Amino acid sequence: MKHILHEAFRSPKFVTGFVIFMAILALVVFYPLFVTDHPLAIIGQGTFFPPGIYVSVYDTTNAPQYTMMLPEAEGNRIGAKLGDVEREAMREWLIDFGIPRAEIDIDDTAKLMTLWDAYYDPALRFQGMTSARQKYFARLDASLEGLLVMEPRVIAVPNTETGAFEASQSIELTDFVNVNEVANVRVLPLGTDNFGRDMLTQLVSAIGTSLQIGLVAGTVATLIGLTLGLMAGYIGGLVDDVIMFFTNLFTAIPGIVLLILISYSIGQENRGAVTVAVVIGVTSWVWTTRAVRAQVISLRNRDHVNLSKLSGHSIFHIIFADILPYILSYVVMAFILQISSGILAEAGLSILGLGPKTTDVPTLGLMMRWAMIYSAHILNKWWAFFPVIVAIALISFSLNLMNTGLDQVFNPALRE
Amino acid sequence: MNDERKLCLSGKGLTKVFGLGRQKTVAVDHVDFAFHEGEIISIVGESGSGKTTLAKMLLGLIGETEGEVYFQGVKRDIGSQKKKQNYWKQIQAIFQDPFSSYNIFHKIDEVLLDCIRMRGGGKLPHAKKVEMMTEACSFVNLKFEELTNKYPFELSGGQQQRLMIARIFLLKPKILLADEPTSMIDACSRATILDFLMQLRDEIGMTLIFITHDIGLAYYVSDTVYIMEKGKFVESGSADEVILNPQQPYTRRLLNDVPKIHEEWDLSTV
Numbered sequence: 001m002k003h004i005l006h007e008a009f010r011s012p013k014f015v016t017g018f019v020i021f022m023a024i025l026a027l028v029v030f031y032p033l034f035v036t037d038h039p040l041a042i043i044g045q046g047t048f049f050p051p052g053i054y055v056s057v058y059d060t061t062n063a064p065q066y067t068m069m070l071p072e073a074e075g076n077r078i079g080a081k082l083g084d085v086e087r088e089a090m091r092e093w094l095i096d097f098g099i100p101r102a103e104i105d106i107d108d109t110a111k112l113m114t115l116w117d118a119y120y121d122p123a124l125r126f127q128g129m130t131s132a133r134q135k136y137f138a139r140l141d142a143s144l145e146g147l148l149v150m151e152p153r154v155i156a157v158p159n160t161e162t163g164a165f166e167a168s169q170s171i172e173l174t175d176f177v178n179v180n181e182v183a184n185v186r187v188l189p190l191g192t193d194n195f196g197r198d199m200l201t202q203l204v205s206a207i208g209t210s211l212q213i214g215l216v217a218g219t220v221a222t223l224i225g226l227t228l229g230l231m232a233g234y235i236g237g238l239v240d241d242v243i244m245f246f247t248n249l250f251t252a253i254p255g256i257v258l259l260i261l262i263s264y265s266i267g268q269e270n271r272g273a274v275t276v277a278v279v280i281g282v283t284s285w286v287w288t289t290r291a292v293r294a295q296v297i298s299l300r301n302r303d304h305v306n307l308s309k310l311s312g313h314s315i316f317h318i319i320f321a322d323i324l325p326y327i328l329s330y331v332v333m334a335f336i337l338q339i340s341s342g343i344l345a346e347a348g349l350s351i352l353g354l355g356p357k358t359t360d361v362p363t364l365g366l367m368m369r370w371a372m373i374y375s376a377h378i379l380n381k382w383w384a385f386f387p388v389i390v391a392i393a394l395i396s397f398s399l400n401l402m403n404t405g406l407d408q409v410f411n412p413a414l415r416e
Numbered sequence: 417m418n419d420e421r422k423l424c425l426s427g428k429g430l431t432k433v434f435g436l437g438r439q440k441t442v443a444v445d446h447v448d449f450a451f452h453e454g455e456i457i458s459i460v461g462e463s464g465s466g467k468t469t470l471a472k473m474l475l476g477l478i479g480e481t482e483g484e485v486y487f488q489g490v491k492r493d494i495g496s497q498k499k500k501q502n503y504w505k506q507i508q509a510i511f512q513d514p515f516s517s518y519n520i521f522h523k524i525d526e527v528l529l530d531c532i533r534m535r536g537g538g539k540l541p542h543a544k545k546v547e548m549m550t551e552a553c554s555f556v557n558l559k560f561e562e563l564t565n566k567y568p569f570e571l572s573g574g575q576q577q578r579l580m581i582a583r584i585f586l587l588k589p590k591i592l593l594a595d596e597p598t599s600m601i602d603a604c605s606r607a608t609i610l611d612f613l614m615q616l617r618d619e620i621g622m623t624l625i626f627i628t629h630d631i632g633l634a635y636y637v638s639d640t641v642y643i644m645e646k647g648k649f650v651e652s653g654s655a656d657e658v659i660l661n662p663q664q665p666y667t668r669r670l671l672n673d674v675p676k677i678h679e680e681w682d683l684s685t686v
Contacts, residue, residue, distance in 0.1 A: 302516055303511040303512075303513060303516045303517040304516060304517055304518055304519045304520075306472075306475075306477050306509070306511065307509075307511065307517050307518070307519075308519065309477060309500075309504075310475065310477075310504050310508060310509060311504075311527075311530040311531065311534060312500075312501040312504055312505075312530075312534045313530075314497060315497070321519065321521075321522070322519050325519075325521040326521075
């Protein structure tokens with residue numbers, strides 16, 4: 001055993017897979033120690049906040065202010081609202097309106113704004129312009145309001161007696177606050193999802209749940225497969241025939257169909273994460289059974305098994321001491337693959353709406369499902385689905401890599 | 417045959433058929449035999465003649481399709497695990513390939529301790545067990561101190577086969593079935609293995625059944641020889657009768673196939 005572990009850790013593939021998997025596991029274990037929020041807590045009023053650092057505007061006005069004369073400040077201010085994309089769009093509209101291309105210089109903000117203010121008319125819709133595009137121009141026009149006005153902003157507070165607004169604070173163009181001194185700053189590295197839940201916290205929790213689902217599904221499938229395979233292979237005869245009859249039956253029925261039907265018949269309310277995991281395990285034991293049976297059949301006539309029989313050992317002792325250790329390497333590898341395919345099966349089921357019920361725990365599949373329902377992929381809200389895909393891919397990749405590495409250790413024919 | 421000697425293991429019409437229909441193979445075809453106590457018997461035949469299948473049936477590892485086996489004159493009954501265990505206290509085997517005869521996950525000590533336990537010595541104090549194991553190992557010229565805590569694959573083929581004999585020494589069965597015990601071993605160790613087997617036979621007075629393709633070996637060691645061809649015993653009798661005066665063409669062929677140093681080899685029958 002020690003020797004096998006030693007060999008396994010000398011395989012670069014296994015080590016790479018192991019390191020990735022351990023990193024994921026460490027994230028799942030240690031992240032909740034630092035961020036104690038409930039993963040499904042709704043913090044944002046709105047859908048799909050982009051990733052970034054969120055600073056409380058209210059607290060910013062109360063934070064100590066510093067005056068800094070930065071030459072690039074004005075350019076940045078204009079650039080934030082009037083980027084290259086917006087300038088191109090404005091030129092497109094102006095050309096469609098009838099202004100010659102030569103007269104439009106999109107790098108000169110003042111000239112461009114003059115042209116725009118002079119000619120733009122939200123009611124105009126040129127040939128070939130979609131209504132979405134028309135609305136985009138209207139939004140763009142609204143955001144450009146007061147762009148070039150470089151006046152201080154005044155904060156007005158209503159007088160408690162008269163109700164009239166009175167200026168309380170003037171914010172200069174050169175005023176700055178230190179982010180560290182603002183009372184409320186929230187970092188959302190992956191933004192929020194459609195419900196306004198912190199994506200990263202949810203993702204970490206979902207990886208944990210999905211790993212548990214994979215583990216339970218893999219354990220159930222491996223246990224069923226191993227038991228049936230050992231019985232069919234070692235006992236043989238009628239037992240073998242009956243077990244193989246059912247195994248062939250399940251092989252012929254596509255697993256996903258069975259999975260969908262069972263999940264559907266359980267009903268939304270009863271589908272917890274563990275239930276779904278067990279269902280996945282119950283439908284994916286077939287190949288383990290076949291492989292274990294084949295190996296046991298080749299093992300049961302070996303001399304060491306005969307010798308063990310002659311030494312008076314019981315059938316259980318022979319199975320556990322003389323057969324199981326010989327196929328254990330295969331079973332471990334099959335188990336690793338079952339975990340990986342269990343996670344994928346959960347994702348597939350959840351996307352179809354047949355995964356665990358949505359109110360308890362996040363899973364990777366459920367996160368993708370909600371992202372899909374709220375059209376995150378069409379709205380270009382990559383942070384709502386891309387990290388989930390990467391997480392699934394990394395888990396599968398690391399598990400498969402470990403499997404390949406072990407395969408090379410156990411199977412001399414595959415060694416490089 | 418001499419009827420004064422007690423019958424030890426005998427069979428009547430013993431048959432083993434593998435497969436069904438077109439794939440039906442008759443591995444052992446209605447063989448009759450009578451092995452007496454204290455005898456050395458050789459069953460000789462070429463590859464695929466059914467020797468090993470017969471051996472496995474005698475050991476009770478596979479069931480017979482037809483026919484009966486009598487153990488000490490009584491019909492053998494190995495219906496339950498308990499009866500099988502009792503039967504295996506009387507009859508033991510040494511297999512052809514020492515490298516595949518051991519469970520590679522178990523240490524050598526366990527193999528020997530199993531034998532002590534089978535002889536009812538499971539509750540003996542540890543020191544006594546070690547003493548017994550040391551005695552068994554020294555019988556086959558192995559040092560237990562060097563073997564303890566080692567795995568079988570750390571030994572050479574000859575050492576492994578000698579350890580098998582040590583196992584038999586501990587078990588002291590009535591019958592030992594040796595299925596080509598020397599065929600996987602180099603020529604030098606071969607004589608030693610045979611030597612230990614003979615010594616062991618003298619020591620505990622067991623019946624020895626050799627399964628072999630080597631007719632020279634059969635002549636060298638045995639009292640009685642059975643020649644097996646395609647699942648049938650074609651010739652049997654005392655070693656001198658069969659080898660020196662073969663009646664069957666098959667036996668003559670087997671004898672011709674023994675390579676001789678000072679003659680040109682006749683490969684026409686191969």
